[in-house]
Amino acid sequence: MKILHTADWHIGKKLHKHYLHEDFERFITWLLNCIQEHEVEVVLISGDVFDLANPSAEARRQYYLALKKLSNLNCKIMITGGNHDSPSMLDAPREILEALNVHIIGGMPQDPAHCLIPIRNKAGEVELVVVAIPFLRDSDLRAAEEGVSYDNRIEAIRKGIEAVFAQAAALCKQQFPGLPVIAMGHLYAAGIESSESERDIQIGNQAAFQASQFGDYFSYVALGHIHKPQRINAAIPAFYSGSPLPLSFSERKDEKRVLILDTEAGFEPQSIAVPAFRKLIKVSGTLDQIKAKLSLLSAEGELTNLIEVELLEEDFDARLINELDDLVTQFEKPGMEIVKHRASFKNQLRETGKLFDAHQKLEDLKPREVFAKMLEQHTYDAEIKAQVTRAFQEVLEQITNADPA
Template sequence: MKILHTADWHLGKQLHKYSLEEDHRLFLDWLALTIQERLIDVLLISGDVFDTTNPSNQALAQYYGFLKKLIGSGCQVVVTGGNHDSPGVLNAPRELLKFLDIKVVGNALESIEDELLHLTTPRGEIVVAAVPYLREADLRKSVSGEGYENRLAALRQGIRGHYEQLADLKSSQFSDLPSIAMGHLFVNGASTSESERDIHVVGGEAAFSAEFFPSGFDYIALGHIHKPQRISNSDFIRYSGSPIPLSFSERDDRKYVLELTIDNTKITSVEALPVPAYRELRCFTGSLDEVEAGLKAYVFTNPLPSYVEVHVTEPFADPHKEMYFNELLREFSNVPFQIIKPRLSFTNRTKGADELFITGTSIQDLTPRDVFNQRLLSENLDEETRLLLQEAFEELWRDVSEAQ
């Protein structure tokens, strides 16, 4: 029996206002073909199918178009919700999709037993604990006046208890079958990228440890982190990573889906299947002369035009340099690749809030945390006050994010 583990598609994602729709189309075509060619029995999608809670019609069409391609393939599908997904959007067609061997768990279910799925395929049986992104409201009620750290500790314990309940249910009902637990959370030790910089606090899972997962599961299929990786050096606790680069910090990451082979109720191998690279994300850094030379010599070979980041650094502020930089951008506006993140900075410029508004920087490149921290730097605050304000911000930001 063969299981395929993927996550973090983020359909509808834009990279600095530039579409990744073609990147996703090519990936989904490849994935559907791979499932057919490799005779995959079960596909697991561990959260963040969409990039926003209100996905566009194009993103929805890509999702349902992919599921349609699997009809008749013999591959069953389990989809769990991520923190970017709307449970309502994912769950809306759930009852209909059941008839197509597609199980959807958009949010924690009222009866936890319903998250434990017994799948029967022509080549064997498997139990899947379909755990979605667990929000605080799914696990516990806040206590008035409770401190931030106490809330985090209680949330971590709630997540741990959720998995332990499912492991106990699996042990009592399906003790002889192989089992996989899905999850969408941050596990201690995971390496993150720029596109995930908020997750250490938002959701509260920053200190969740791999040791908290109960021993009753043969494999933990994780989502939430875009860089594919093992956790605690285990082949059986894995992030599949995102299938395409979603930020420039992921430009050098090799992208995969993970294929599990089960033989005689045991997982005998976990193989990383490389996803073809459809578009290059390229960065050019240095002086104006160095960047100009790099751009003129650049040739891309991928099917889709490259998205290019340009960061020019000069020692002294000079309006002529700024004019030449803007002329350079205009010169390369009609080439077969697209400069989507240009930036010019001067090393002698006073550091502080002004750095948020250097030439080429867009507010789209900044998070609310970036702006808030720069605002704190502009004030003459003692360390204790600054830490209290940061803690209050993180708590408010978390509440707002969970309410989306």
């Protein structure tokens, strides 16, 4: 039996206000071809189907259309909720989607046995079992108790996750003895590489789950939450498939993947690269360096390339910020768009309140005194300082003489 493991679709994601709808459409088209080419019978989606708990109408439309297209391939689809997903929103159409061979566990059910999904082969025999465990919230793991220390709470979460997986394993042993079992999970495991687009979970990721706590019963653990595809150091094959699309500029160098298991050959997955539909580019340096790098760029992929620009200079200079803004505004190159820019200065300006002695309060100072102190931090030449000072005096005069009405 062929099984495909994917996760972290984040439908409805915006990358610096730029929607990734087109990227997702192309991924689904590619995924359908991949499923047909490899004769996949089961698709596992391990959480974070949506980017928001209350997704937009367009995101929901893409989700249901994707499920319809996948179900047309006569493969069984299993979806678990992630920390970004609303359990009730995912679970609401469960009965209808089961008619399309789509099985959803949005939130942890009261009866853990409902997470056990037997998978039948073409002869109608149960060949393996999938334990579809969604993201486990605090309420799923422990009862709130007054007086519990911070360290104890972290340990309670770790032990709670371990107990859920152990209970699922015990139920499988009882109900499906001798059959291989695949567990799905959406969690943060210790010792992995993460990206800036992932939201911290369970006490800011401090309650990281130890891979050894999965035990040795499961044949494979299909994980979601971490966007970089990777294996974790467990006694059994346990993998993050990663997100199929780059969701932040920190993921721009990741090679996105889906994982395919062939149970006849074992439970070590084959890694299949997802094509890059657009390129994410980060350009940094001085203003002159940025200009040179931008001039050398050429468009790649089917969609508009997105660019992040970071100005790196030694000393603060407001003129450089204005020049950077102008550069971004005037940038025009086919198939390329700057979606974010920022400036960083090694020698940062001190906060206004720290420029004066401790006994001095800003409200007791005159505007010209505060302005003069701020101006001292700049390396402007005498002529520029004079121009800036005249401009400030004109603005101050207009404010002072303005009609209160």
